[in-house]
Amino acid sequence: MRTDTLTSPLAVAGIALRTNNLEAAETIPPQWGAFFDGGGVTQIPHRLGDDVVAVYTAFANEGENNDGDYTFVIGCIVPEGSAPPQGLATVTVPASDRLVFPVAAGRPDLVGEAWQQIWARTDLAKTFVADFERYSAEGDIEISIGVRPQQ
Template sequence: MNYEIVELNEKTVVGITTRTSNTDRNMTKLIGGLWYKFFNNGIYESISNKKNNCSIGLYSNYENNENGLYDVTVCCEVSTCENLPVDVQVKKIPAGKYAKFVVNGHVQTAVSEFWTKLWSMDLNRKYSCDFEEYQSDGDMENCEIHMYISIN
């Protein structure tokens, strides 16, 4: 898979979080349920001060690289943390070096294929924070997703 190395500034994001692992049989259901809740329960619309129209799937707080528990946060980037809804969390995406991949296609297929390929790559991952930034306008069939993987 092709990627470029980018340096990112710190980002502040707001959203909802769950904890899971890659060995959890309910992982896909938990993450899918989080996305459903974020959009269908009005959370996305209730967040003010969005920096853009992108939604983000954030993976952080890794227990043991890809083998342990980690947090999944469905969120969006904000410019300020004022007037936030009650049931959301504020998280920081740390500044630093990331491998940036661009994937296209049906959202579930593209994301699943990306992570399967990434796990077999020899990439010097930092496991501090990884995220998917969804660029498209809600078209689930033809989505463009920027994948950022923290690296050393």
């Protein structure tokens, strides 16, 4: 784990799904399939690279916890203010303090387990505003969660 600061908002355009943690095992894997069946990164115009980003945001209990529904968007980073193409959505991860958890390169099958470990930690001052997974074109995987600034 490392600390990081997102100094400016991060806009991500992609396909959106409203889901929750009780349904995620059934709803999120098909969403990944739909992203790649729809052309993957090539369906995102004006993308700033070929990294794939999966954002969890618009939590029903924003600021409190990840219980309830949230919006899940799989896509690419785009310039802030970019209008998404028809059928796609844009979400913004606000500038924020973050904790970044690496996942073994090339092992997206370990992401769910990594999330379970993060959720189990009660020592993290999570914001529950916008968290994301970043899959680099080179195979690196990271989970980035928003945290409250240290007092």
